[in-house]
Amino acid sequence: MRKLAASVVFAAILTAAPATAEPALDWGECPPDSVDLGQECTTVSVPMDYAAPAGDRISLAVSRIPAARPELRRGVLLLIPGGPGNPGLNRPWTLGARLPQDVKDRYDIIGFDPRGTGRSNPISCELSYADVRSLSQWPAPNGDISENVAKARRFADACVTKAGPLLRHVSTQNEVRDIDQIRKALGQKKISYWAHSYGTYVGAVYATLFAGNTDRVLLDSNDEADPETLWRKVMANQAIGVDDRFPDFAEWASRPGNPHRVTDSPAAVRPLFLDLAARLDRAPIGEFTGNTLREALLRGMNSDAGFPLIAQTMIAARDGGAPPALPLSPESVLQNTAAVAAATICNDVAWPRSIEVYQRDVLRLRAQHPLSAGLPGNIVPCAFWPYQPDKPVRVSSDGPSNILMLQSARDPASPLVGALQLRHALGHRAKMVTVGTGGHGVYLQQGNVCGDNSVTAFLVTGQRPVRDVYCAR
Known part of the structure; x- marks a missing residue:
């Protein structure tokens, strides 16, 4: 991808999407333990099972902050978590409040709890506290x-026994239908939407199944969809x-003057981390194991603000x-x-049933990517679902050209x-x-002016770069 300045030439403006008359949704105060600063809430009834639409129904909790300037209102901007x-x-408040005023002027900012989550008929598998507080499936020190x-078998059995009938209808495609x-x-x-992380897969599936219903689509921090x-x-x-x-952490953790400095050279940080993890694998300090250190690494990498947690754990x-x-x-x-x-x-796709498949993947990933020690290939409850x-x-190119993807390198x-x-x-x-930049979540979170300006221009005017671009800063 070619580096271009923030003043990159943009494509033509997309035409506005007219709205139908709004039905009489019963908007009111949000729940007392939620954010309530200009936000209002309602519920939307949807089928629990879209294959049986006349059957049981569930309620989705939905919120909004209306457009600040109704005379400029374009429509709604749904925030997909x-x-x-x-x-x-x-x-709408915690994330939407960061939006530039030009965006808030033009859109009702809409939030929702996806089915099964939060206030939208929440489900729980009622796992033991020991299982729910250690959800990461770290292999043993020898792989x-x-x-x-x-644990995966216990997890699946508990869900089937305790979570209720909604469990089998929680899936990406049903979230898309709910949207x-x-x-x-x-x-x-x-509808326009700003989707983040897993939400980008939801957004890509929506743009495939309901392509004609999309206005401006922003996919931020993207997942694979094969x-x-x-x-x-x-x-x-x-x-x-x-x-x-x-390497971002290694540069930070070796910086002179850093009170959490772990060594004096970026090149020395990785071998030190691997050595400390191996040492704890061989001789844990009480409950402080090599996987405790690896868990701190995963927890601390999504933003630079998490780097001190990694460094302090290495120093300990x-x-x-x-x-x-x-x-x-x-x-x-955690249970929810x-x-x-x-x-x-587990409901999105079939998973292997063979334990040997997961064991093989763990050993392969441990050899290729020792920092994460095989965790990303480990077994999950879906093996017993x-x-x-x-x-x-299958996400495809069929549909309007109205999608902007934003991604950290x-x-x-x-x-x-x-x-x-x-x-x-x-x-x-x-x-x-x-x-x-490094980190998870880009728009209005990384301080990249070029990237932020590209997104704001898209949401306000419909303009996109004429080609894929790289924003150094």
């Missing part, structure tokens, strides 16, 4: 996954993402001290996130390699802006 399993009801197999029901309830012929390798490849790609991102390993506590959400949140994440990935999965959607969670696959699948429909 990541995960799977992340709520989105408060995103063995026997304990992970037992179209939200569009209809809002009275919009077309139906032949869905989810297993998305997860395996994170081993590449960790390797892509680690080196000096024989206690590691800093890892941030942990309340148990109810775990259930929705498992249901989504009893329900028939959906047939994955060194994203550990949604790495560039996956974004490039999605870019190829979308073909002429998309243009991609890659920013020369």
